[in-house]
Amino acid sequence: MKTKNSWKEPTVFFAVMLIMSLSPIGLFAETTGTVKEISTVDQLVDAIKNQKDGETWNLAAGTYDIADKCIDVEANIAINGTTYSNGFVFPIFANNLKIIGNGDVTITSSYDPNSGIEVKQNFVTVSGQNVTIENVNLKGNPNSAYDGLCNKVLLLADDGKDLTLKKVNNLPLKDNDNKLGSGSIYFIAKDAGETLLEDVTLSSWISARAVTTGTVTAKNIVIDFADNAYSGYNQDGNYAWKPGISGDKVTLDGLTIKVDGDIELVKQVIDGLKPGTTIELTEDIELSEELYIKGVDNVTIKGNGHTITAAEDFKMNIEGQIQLVKVESAENVTLDNVKLVGTDKTKHTLDVYGATNLTLNNVTLNHENASDGAPLINNGSSISVTGTLEIITGNKSWYGINLDNKSGEAYLTFEEESNLTFTDNSDAADKRVAKIDKSDAEGKDPVLESKSENLVFEKKENGFIDTHTEHTGGTATCKDKAVCTVCGKSYGELDPQNHTGETEIKNAKDATCTAEGYTGDKVCKDCGVTLEAGKAIEKTAHTYKDGVCTVCGAKENPETADSLLTVCVVLMLACSAAVTGLAIYGKKKAN
Secondary structure (H helix, E strand, C coil), X not given: CCCCCCCHHHHHHHHHHHHHHHCCCCCCCCCCCCEEEECCHHHHHHHHHCCCCCCEEEEEEEEEECCCCCCCCCCCEEECCEEECCCCCEEECCCCCEEEEEEEEEEECCCCCCCCCHHHCEEEEECCECCEEEEEEEECCCEHHHCCECCEEEEECCCCECCEEEEEEECCEECCCCCEECCEEEECCCEEEEEEEEEEEECCCEECCXXXXXXXXXXXXXXXXXXXXXXXXXXXXXXXXXXXEECCCEEEEEEEEEECCCCCHHHHCHHHCCCCEEEEECCCEEEEECEEEECCCCCEEECCCCEEEEEEEEECCCCCCCCCEEEECCECCEEEEEEEECXXXXXXXXXXXXXXXXXXXXXEEEXXXXXXXXXXXXXXXXXXEEEEEEEEECCCCCXXXXXXXXXXXXXXXXXXXXXXXXXXXXXXXXXXXXXXXECCCCCCCCEEEECCCCCCEEECHHHEEXXXXXXXXXXXXXXXXXXXXCCCCEXXXXXXXXXCCCEEEECCECCCCCCCEECCXXXXXXXXXXXXXXXXXXXXXXXXXXXXXXXXXXXXXXXXXXXXXXXXXXXXXXXXXXXXXXXXXXXHHHC
16 A cells, blocks of 8 residues: 655655766765875876876885886976977876875986976976875986986976975985086966965975966975085076075065075075075175175074175175175064174175164174274164174274164164173274264164173263273172172172171170179171170179068078077087086085
């Protein structure tokens, strides 16, 4: 027998089938792409040749040398408007593709194309969109056309966008002179979408100059340009090969560039400097012209104890200046653990003009052999010193530090635990530590402040300032050392003879009828020394009541009672003698 609602069952069934037939992937189809587990080179090559949208490639730890096994893959990738069907060493043309390393994974190619043709000079060429490469090492293929180096370790082609490189270490190769280079990361795509480079290292540079749409976000990038094939390299004075990140659409959040003594620091790094860059020295550096940081914020020069000085061919820059280092109109610049050494070709060692929050941490400013000026000029800037600031002057130095409000309020603050070392190597030994040079329009002087217990400044005549090195003034007492009238610190020894505090009487005792008293000693309350000894006090008289002393209990007139006793004893003895005599006399008479 059929129920009343039995007609609904086939209706529901056909409705579900209709929905599934209209869905492009089916109601119960997988929502994620294929995951390929890869542990051999052949498996990786097969994945490259047969790549599909939405795949994830999980690579086991190991080194994968794909050689030239993929150059015949039909990739059809457009580069600068020209489409190349094949010839790529490692083409990526699928969309939403993820390449994930598990452990220490290196992808490389030993194939040497010996060619500068665009399609053959790249290691990885990406035209797919939303491609992710994560936790792998990329070691580009050698190319004899570039002295055995890889020209571009990765190229984002015309149609590529939304690329993610995360935890990718681009390993260097060696050229014919054993110099290093990894190949650059190069963007040809005009629309990069939302591209992210995070925790990426390389030994070349990143070029995003072609990007006009979208954003390239670079976070925690390290470019190691030490011992690099392009360190100091130029063609007819053109330094086109520079470590750094170029492009107007780049958002930088942490970039470190490591440089050695071969670098042309100004032309290769400073001229294209981006905010947020750290320049790390691995060797001493010589400059061909002033190191000029102008209007670029959040820059750090990390010296690692190395020296920046002027080269023999040091020359005036296009601004007409010959300072060794100048920071102008920039915020949050830091010089860390670096020595700046001027020469006879330079003027000021460090000139700070209109800058905000400049930090000097363990910095040496040597002006001993400079041509003119001072080790440190602060014109309308705020400077903080941490660690030790070492100032060295010579014959042509004005003094150690100049503070001037001419272009704004000048502040120089020595923070807690900081210190200043001043050495005057001039023949006359007559240089002063600092000078307050000019007030502002309202008559306000520049500020030189020390928050450090290690350092006190002492004002002298005509705006000069010296470091306070010898305590003076004040008076020591038995309790407190002398207090310096300049810095307010205690110094020297106590004076046991100078008792300026209150006194008190100790050991005092009242006299009684049975014992002497004591006036007490006069004692210094600060140190406890007896200043004046007391004296003895004679016994007091008895106080009798009813013939008895109320203090000690002695009886009044004890001498009278003793005499009466003596008399009684004598009388008794006399009577006894008399009786004895009568008895003897009576006995004789009877006989």
